[in-house]
Amino acid sequence: MPKTLILSAHRTPDTAVINKALVNALKDLPDVTLHELSRAYPDYKIDVAREHQLLDAHQRLVMMFPFYWYSSPAILSEWQDAVLTYGYAYGSEGNALQGKTLQLVVSTGGNEQAYTAEGYNRYPVESLLLPFHAMANRTGMHYAAPLLLQGANSLTDSLLEKHVDAAVRLVSHQSSLLCSQ
Secondary structure (H helix, E strand, O other), rough: OOOEEEEEEOOOOOOOHHHHHHHHOOOOOOOOEEEEOOOOOOOOOOOHHHHHHHHHOEEEEEEEEEOOEEEOOHHHHHHHHHHHHHOOOEEEOOOOOOOOEEEEEEEEOOHHHHHOOOOOOOOOOHOOOHHHHHHHHOOOOOOOOOEEEHHHHHHOOOHHHHHHHHHHHHOOOOOOOOOOO
């Protein structure tokens, strides 16, 4: 079974209900390394060599985060800027990520209707996540359809449980959402 690296990115991991539930459910799965970026790098000083070693040791990369101003939290953006370097992740000799899989696990405050042409966000989440798909393409990774929890602002225990179960199945390879490039 391919090894999976989960990058958990949350501004406030200690008070985040969804993030805490996901971390607790995923941290002890076999062949999974859960890496909480906010805890590892509270000063945002990313250890690039360490991150390259982690990426090299895994075939799947899962980025897990709440949708924050139509993107990811700043720590994940900083991680991308620091780690996905020319000559490592892209460029004529940058092939370290080629053939690996990128999977997103994302929660949104607004419900599904909020992310439609008629909704207050005007665009579907999948469209707003296109920069991640483009990053996967640029680095030679396979992009898997995101696992979404929409409506976190009105979260019920049942909805949270279903989302955590879906994430566990996805990360433990019990379901596949692989997209074409």
